[in-house]
Amino acid sequence: MFTLKTAERFEQEIKKSRFLASAGPVGSEEDARRFITACSSLEAGHNCWAFRIGGIYRFNDDGEPGGTAGRPILQAIDGQDLDRVAVVVSRWFGGVLLGAGGLMRAYGGTAAACLRSAERQPIIAYVSLSVTCRFADEARIRTGLATYPDALVETGGFTAEGVRLQVKLPSNRTDDFIRMVTDISRGQAEVETL
Known part of the structure; x- marks a missing residue:
């Protein structure tokens, strides 16, 4: 398992909607909630997030259809063997509806790209x-x-x-x-x- 050395950001545009992912290392649920609050944008239409700290994990769709944002972000974390990590993906709506599958790919893909670009360090027990x-x-x-x-x-x-x-x-x-x-x-x- 790995965690991130430092916070990382990644931004992309998908069908005129802007997606900004922020990922960072967290040591507790309280740290994760502070990170989520700090990285959420008040101007964005949605600030969807997920975190994993050992067996504790949470995710939130922040108004997007259920299961289309928070869960794909968590899957991006788990898919890269990461732990003690929080990710927030903010979306600015561009006028084009993406549909449930499009939202899942957009949120999960943006989170995964952000995590891939981040520097990692192994977690040593x-x-x-x-x-x-x-x-x-x-x-x-x-x-x-x-x-x-x-x-x-x-x-x-x-x-x-x-x-x-x-x-x-x-x-x-x-x-x-x-x-x-x-x-x-x-x-x-x-x-x-x-």
Whole structure:
């Protein structure tokens, strides 16, 4: 899955109607609603939108016939494997009726073109782990962590026999990390998912 690095805009004319798409990264439903409000044009006849944040998604046709605007925008988001993204497509009516199919193609196509032109970044899922080890193993484990440039390490505290470290790293590296800790500590360290 990917999200957008920055906000992007794309404009096109379809049968004399002007369509302007604005897409941007959002981290919460509240962020998405703020983005939608900021990108909606008061002069436009319709400001249709959609957003997806994990399992949360919403869309709105803003007066267009049901299912002809918001849902195609959401399909453009989903079709490009994007998450944590909001898109607003504003329409200025040009006098030519597009019909339901034409509206779906216009809204979905404008949103898709905007999203294709936007710079993306991968979404990396992180996991938090607690490592309890002996004092003698701490330095070696920290040295081993140097091979995990995305890892964040905090000292969680001390135990009677050693140290508790809290480590946050990409979830796809968890098995490698546990194997490394087990090898360094000769099976003495305990690793738990938080």
